[in-house]
Amino acid sequence: PVIHGAGASVSDRKRVAEKPKTVRDWWPETLDLRLLHQDPISARPSHVPHPHSATVEGSSSLPAAAYASYASRLSLVDLSELRNDIYEALTTSNPAWPADYGHYGPLMIRLAWHAAGTYRVLAPLNSWPARRYILWPIKQKYGQALSWADLILLAGNVAIESMMGDWGTVEPLWFGFGRVDAFAPEEDVYWGHEHEWLEDSRHDKSKPAADDVTGLEHGLVNPQGPGGDPDIIQSAKDIRTTFARMGMGDSETVALIAGGHTFGKAHGAADPDTYVAADPEGAPIEAMNIGWKNSFGSGKGKDTITSGLEGGWTKDPAKWDNGYFSNLFKYDWEQTKSPAGAIQWVPTEASIAANGGMSAVSNVVDAHDSSKSHLPIMFTTDLALRFDDVYGPISKRFHDSPGEFEDAWKRAWHKLLHRDMGPKSRHLGPYSVTEELIWMDPIPPIDYATVSSNDVRFLKGKILDAVNRAEASIPDLVKASWASASTYRCTDHRGGANGGRIRLEPQRSWPANDPASLAKVIAALEAIQLQFNKTQAATGTQVSFADMVVLGGCVAIEEAARRAGHTVRVPFVAGRADSSQQQTDVASFDAALKPRMDGFRNYDASSDARPERGLIDRAHLLTLTAPEMCVLIGGMRVLGANADNSSVGVLTDRPGVLSTDFFASICDDNITWTPMSCGKLFQGSRPAGKPFTASRVDLVLGSNSQLRAICESYASADSTEPFLRDFVSAWSKVMMLDRFDLLQPNQGK
Numbered sequence: 001p002v003i004h005g006a007g008a009s010v011s012d013r014k015r016v017a018e019k020p021k022t023v024r025d026w027w028p029e030t031l032d033l034r035l036l037h038q039d040p041i042s043a044r045p046s047h048v049p050h051p052h053s054a055t056v057e058g059s060s061s062l063p064a065a066a067y068a069s070y071a072s073r074l075s076l077v078d079l080s081e082l083r084n085d086i087y088e089a090l091t092t093s094n095p096a097w098p099a100d101y102g103h104y105g106p107l108m109i110r111l112a113w114h115a116a117g118t119y120r121v122l123a124p125l126n127s128w129p130a131r132r133y134i135l136w137p138i139k140q141k142y143g144q145a146l147s148w149a150d151l152i153l154l155a156g157n158v159a160i161e162s163m164m165g166d167w168g169t170v171e172p173l174w175f176g177f178g179r180v181d182a183f184a185p186e187e188d189v190y191w192g193h194e195h196e197w198l199e200d201s202r203h204d205k206s207k208p209a210a211d212d213v214t215g216l217e218h219g220l221v222n223p224q225g226p227g228g229d230p231d232i233i234q235s236a237k238d239i240r241t242t243f244a245r246m247g248m249g250d251s252e253t254v255a256l257i258a259g260g261h262t263f264g265k266a267h268g269a270a271d272p273d274t275y276v277a278a279d280p281e282g283a284p285i286e287a288m289n290i291g292w293k294n295s296f297g298s299g300k301g302k303d304t305i306t307s308g309l310e311g312g313w314t315k316d317p318a319k320w321d322n323g324y325f326s327n328l329f330k331y332d333w334e335q336t337k338s339p340a341g342a343i344q345w346v347p348t349e350a351s352i353a354a355n356g357g358m359s360a361v362s363n364v365v366d367a368h369d370s371s372k373s374h375l376p377i378m379f380t381t382d383l384a385l386r387f388d389d390v391y392g393p394i395s396k397r398f399h400d401s402p403g404e405f406e407d408a409w410k411r412a413w414h415k416l417l418h419r420d421m422g423p424k425s426r427h428l429g430p431y432s433v434t435e436e437l438i439w440m441d442p443i444p445p446i447d448y449a450t451v452s453s454n455d456v457r458f459l460k461g462k463i464l465d466a467v468n469r470a471e472a473s474i475p476d477l478v479k480a481s482w483a484s485a486s487t488y489r490c491t492d493h494r495g496g497a498n499g500g501r502i503r504l505e506p507q508r509s510w511p512a513n514d515p516a517s518l519a520k521v522i523a524a525l526e527a528i529q530l531q532f533n534k535t536q537a538a539t540g541t542q543v544s545f546a547d548m549v550v551l552g553g554c555v556a557i558e559e560a561a562r563r564a565g566h567t568v569r570v571p572f573v574a575g576r577a578d579s580s581q582q583q584t585d586v587a588s589f590d591a592a593l594k595p596r597m598d599g600f601r602n603y604d605a606s607s608d609a610r611p612e613r614g615l616i617d618r619a620h621l622l623t624l625t626a627p628e629m630c631v632l633i634g635g636m637r638v639l640g641a642n643a644d645n646s647s648v649g650v651l652t653d654r655p656g657v658l659s660t661d662f663f664a665s666i667c668d669d670n671i672t673w674t675p676m677s678c679g680k681l682f683q684g685s686r687p688a689g690k691p692f693t694a695s696r697v698d699l700v701l702g703s704n705s706q707l708r709a710i711c712e713s714y715a716s717a718d719s720t721e722p723f724l725r726d727f728v729s730a731w732s733k734v735m736m737l738d739r740f741d742l743l744q745p746n747q748g749k
């Protein structure tokens with residue numbers, strides 16, 4: 001989610017969440033599974049591909065099939081025509097909503113920043129004050145060949161290009177297409193626990209809210225200062241916390257805010273409370289999803305009310321220059337109020353006098369009347385860039401070296417727009433980034449022949465030999481594959497088995513991955529890999545470690561099924577490549593991807609009293625449905641794939657055999673479960689046999705009515721074949737989640 005001053009209106013409109021009337025009200029503690037079943041296929045028109053659907057238009061069974069389908073449509077678009085269409089739209093003022101300075105560019109930059117790759121045209125994001133309607137004719141023209149998400153962000157780029165250079169000669173900024181639109185509001189965007197917009201129950205001035213995942217106030221940094229208090233230093237802390245959550249460092253944060261506010265202005269002609277009507281989602285039906293009807297004066301142009309703050313930062317807000325920093329450092333600033341009553345800052349009279357008097361002030365030209373001009377303004381958040389101990393020197397450096405600032409701005413802007421796009425192979429079109437950027441978790445291209453099906457058979461034999469020689473056990477092979485692939489997150493396409501990072505720091509040392517037994521598996525697989533690659537010098541064929549670790553899982557599962565008396569084939573598609581340690585941002589992997597809990601391996605190093613919520617979260621990141629989640633847990637438990645080789649949840653008397661025993665035990669009323677003293681585990685006494693131990697993650701499968709129904713389906717007499725089929729299919733899905741390389745998207749014109 002993107003954080004901005006959007007909701008920072010001085011207006012304190014109360015948006016009380018509609019009182020829900022569901023079963024959830026009666027049993028609020030029930031585990032919420034909605035995260036796993038969002039954006040249903042039935043929510044979108046049939047010609048619009050679904051992001052996680054397995055079979056779209058007959059394409060392969062990759063979850064990313066919708067992306068492939070979008071890629072082929074996009075490839076038919078003439079992108080220079082599209083860019084020109086956007087430029088025309090941005091520079092053609094529509095009297096219905098006159099453009100400030102005759103250019104919608106700043107508005108589009110702000111819209112793109114709000115969207116920043118996570119934009120959804122649905123509540124709550126569409127209730128943020130930004131007008132994407134300027135782009136509707138273009139969306140209408142290109143239809144499904146261009147997603148809203150790509151269009152909005154590209155418009156931000158075209159805006160910047162046209163205001164930083166001369167349209168026609170300016171080089172396009174880096175841009176990767178490939179964002180697929182959602183059609184139902186996402187359940188995974190956690191907006192905080194407030195019940196009213198702009199309610200602020202998260203400020204404790206003494207410490208930043210470390211565990212909080214959203215912005216510091218309902219989706220925003222307050223431009224006036226924390227909770228409306230113009231405390232510049234505290235405001236810097238809020239900015240740092242919020243931007244860090246977006247993966248931005250201090251220099252990137254300064255570059256982004258300063259670069260953004262080099263363009264455009266704030267709008268606060270009058271008090272929003274008095275003049276501005278409801279947002280699109282709350283507006284009356286006849287408003288047709290437009291919202292914010294402004295009854296002040298003409299309601300537009302000079303009378304516009306958006307945030308309630310008023311004014312621009314630089315002399316010519318539709319052109320790139322270094323005016324933001326020169327103003328920031330040239331003047332002393334004093335508090336004032338916008339016409340709408342919001343706190344903002346203007347140069348003091350004394351500092352104006354010291355800098356040559358009013359005639360020398362770099363006044364900001366009026367947005368609609370070029371004969372008028374205004375004093376430049378700063379928000380409390382802008383002053384933080386000068387007065388914070390860390391931001392201050394960075395700002396000074398950018399002020400002194402405009403070239404460095406320009407470069408930092410363009411790079412941070414690109415990161416802002418692409419940080420949830422995943423590896424470079426997912427960037428479509430001809431303007432894609434030309435450098436290898438570490439935050440994209442680079443994976444090198446394959447410059448050798450990949451293994452044939454004969455080679456795969458040979459390698460599987462070698463892995464099985466290693467199992468039989470006890471160099472690698474079945475549970476350890478399963479765990480290594482899982483540890484490698486299950487880092488994937490559908491929210492930003494990071495993680496996954498590709499890159500083979502499981503053999504690198506920090507992953508190989510993560511406690512969830514059982515470093516000691518993982519090291520044995522790595523050694524065994526590497527030995528086979530090296531030997532194979534050596535013998536293939538003549539053919540030029542090679543196998544990557546990333547492929548080996550996935551193949552190890554296939555061998556282990558097939559062998560465990562054989563021990564249960566069944567023959568299964570776990571699909572394997574070669575073609576993963578190995579990244580190097582230098583291509584791996586250790587700190588960022590640790591911060592973002594390190595598992596604190598993983599219900600699939602019964603691993604829990606968290607302090608969460610209800611780890612089952614973490615299970616649902618991980619299942620969602622892996623795009624699993626509830627049945628896929630259950631079948632994986634049931635299978636992995638009997639395979640003995642627990643972290644630390646613990647027997648928690650291994651509800652079978654024949655571990656290592658791929659059976660439906662876990663489900664049978666979960667649904668067995670003769671087992672009596674009692675909480676153990678540690679508070680996290682339960683003991684299950686059985687009429688015969690040693691007692692079982694289980695976690696909350698195990699027991700929730702039997703206690704939650706929806707999950708229990710799924711477990712019963714796998715516990716019944718006729719379920720063995722469906723269980724094996726579904727387990728293998730869910731397993732393969734996880735292994736393939738990051739195989740964007742297979743899509744070979746057409747790169748567009």
Ligand code: HEM
Binds near residue numbers: 004113257265266
């Ligand atoms: C305008 C706040 C960061 C780009 C504004 C406005 C506010 C605001 C309140 C006025 C909106 C209006 O009344 O129309 C903030 C805060 C930030 C922040 C609190 C972070 C601490 C950024 C960043 C960018 C950006 C990172 C771009 C990368 C813009 C632009 C405008 C704007 C282009 C002018 C929009 C127009 O002319 O219509 N910002 N902003 N801002 N912001 Fe930011």
